[in-house]
Amino acid sequence: MPTQILMPALSPTMEEGTLAKWLVKEGDTVSSGDLLAEIETDKATMEFEAVDEGVIGKILVPEGTEGVKVNDPIAVLLEEGESADDIGAAESKAPEGDASSHTEPADAPEDLKAAEGYGRDGGDAQEEKPKDDGASGAESAPRTEDGERIFASPLARRIAKDKGLDLSQVKGSGPRGRIVKADVEGAEPGKAEAPKAAQAPKAAAQDKPAEKAPAPAGASADAVMKMYEDRETEEVKLDGMRRTIAARLTEAKQTVPHFYLRRDIKLDALMKFRAQLNKQLESRGTKLSVNDFIIKACALALQQVPDANAVWAGDRILKIKPSDVAVAVAIEGGLFTPVLRDADSRSLSSLSSQMKDLAKRARDKKLAPHEYQGGSFAISNLGMFGIDNFDAVINPPHGAILAVGAGVKKPVVDEDGAVGVATVMSVTLSVDHRVIDGALGAQLLAAIVENLENPMVMLA
Incomplete structure (x- = not known):
């Protein structure tokens, strides 16, 4: 039976395209890999290749046609022994027809059906009929x-x-x-x-959701591996942590509407105050880091701007009373975000001691689940690696995360207009717009800056 050539999905987001130019004409013989047409997608103009060999029996969509839906028939391919008289059974109605007019190719992959909406309901809407079904004459799949x-x-x-x-x-x-x-x-x-x-594991097919995914999936593992088959590579299997990180951060970037607020913070007063405190705490064996002050400053800011101390709870916003601050800790193969509970009411030395303990046990992978779950706010500090500034990804269901860069000497202009040199740290607040609006996020970041530029206030 003649085979329908369908409008392909040439990009992950393509739903329709323009058949810009046919590179073949009716009666031409084509083989697998031959170029059939040029198609304008939502991204670019791309060439469409033949999968089967045969003769172009009929062109259903003329070149220059716009708005051709993905999976609509655009031509009919005749196989060996078939003629133009056989085309009638293979033709489908116009693209605007209902689901029944979008005949599914007999060999369309199951994953492509789900991604591109075959049958319009994601199901196997038009399974091949057995040979004794007079409607098609096709063999069962x-x-x-x-x-x-x-x-x-x-x-x-x-x-x-x-x-x-x-x-x-x-x-x-x-x-x-x-x-x-x-x-x-x-x-x-x-x-x-x-x-x-x-x-491939059967579970992968069984776990696929019936509904259309909220965002297009990337290329399959086989497709990526084939792309680099002529290059020397090393395959790294994903462990449970890497899979979780990949899943959660993909979810975050696809579903959380991020926006970003940036400020520079003068650290000279904090550095001087920290040196004084560390000298006084030396006999106790305690040494405060700049990160300890940042944790405290953020915890207090969440109390000063209580509407920003919140998380997204699916269909509502959940405001948190205490300041539970998560801090990203890099470990081999991934990261943990242990949570410092009630950080607003804790002393700097207490926060410092607990952070060191949590970080050590995180690197040893000995944290209990309750120690890295929860919190409404997170801190990711890459300043110790010399990073000036960056944008961090929110860890759902948190409402925000602060990305902290390195403190570096920079020229600054003081209130009197005089030029001087100061230690300046750049920070970026990534905010979930569902939880925190722009003005509220700006208030939260201003409170953090105020606390860090006037560190003695944090002890009041």
């Missing part, structure tokens, strides 16, 4: 022993049947592992290589 669908072109299936090949033992070289003619022509029964798709 081959499946593995476990019932998983095998994606192969109609011509590849026919050749495999004639040769007695088990398609579940054939490695597909087409897009997303699809089996094409070249894969079965040289294969012998019982000697074919198992497909990559069969090696």
Whole structure:
């Protein structure tokens, strides 16, 4: 039966495109990999390649047509032995038709269906009908022993049947592992290589949500690995921590509406005050760091601007009474964010002692869950690595995170207009706009700056 050529999704966000130019005409013979058309996506103009071989029987969408929906038929491909008389059964109605008019290609991958809306409901809306169904005359789709669908072109299936090949033992070289003619022509029964798709964990398919994801997924692992197959690489398997970090931060950037507020903070008064305190605390074996002051300054600021001491709770904002401040701690292979509870009411020496303990146990991976869960606010300090400034990603459900850069000597102009030199630290407050609006975030950052530039106030 003639095969429909469908409008492809050439970018993750593409829903429709313009068929800018056909590179073939009706009657042309094409092979897998031949260029068929130029298509304008939402990102660029890209070339569209053939997957199967055959003859272009009919062009359904003329070049220059705009707004062609992804998965709408754009042409019909005739296979060996087929003629233009066979086209009628393969043609579909206009793009604006309902779901039933969007015939699904027999070999469309399951993951592509979910991503691109096949059948408009994400399901297998138009499964191939068995041969005795007079509507199509197509053979039923081959499946593995476990019932998983095998994606192969109609011509590849026919050749495999004639040769007695088990398609579940054939490695597909087409897009997303699809089996094409070249894969079965040289294969012998019982000697074919198992497909990559069969090696993938079944759980991955079972865990896919039925609904459309809130944001497009990246390229598959196989696609990325194929891109670099001619380069020397080292594959690093993800451990549980790396998977969690990847999942949470991807969620954060996709679902949390970040905005950023930046300020410079003069540290000279704090550095002088810190030196005095450390001299007095030397007999106790306590040494305060600049980070200890930053934690205290943020904790007090959350009390001074209580509306900003809040988290996003799905369908509401949850305001927190105490100041529970999380601090990012880098460890081998990832990071932890242990939480200093009631940081607003704790002394600097107490905060310093607990932070050292939490950081040590974080690096040894000995923190209990309650020690790194919770909090409404976080601090990420890369100043010790010489970073001047950066933007941190919010750790949900926190309302904000402060990115802290290094303190460096800079020329400054004082209130009298005189130019001098001061130690200046750049900070960036990343804010969840669902929880904290711009003016409120500015008040919170101003309170943090005030506390750090007047450190003695934090002891009052």
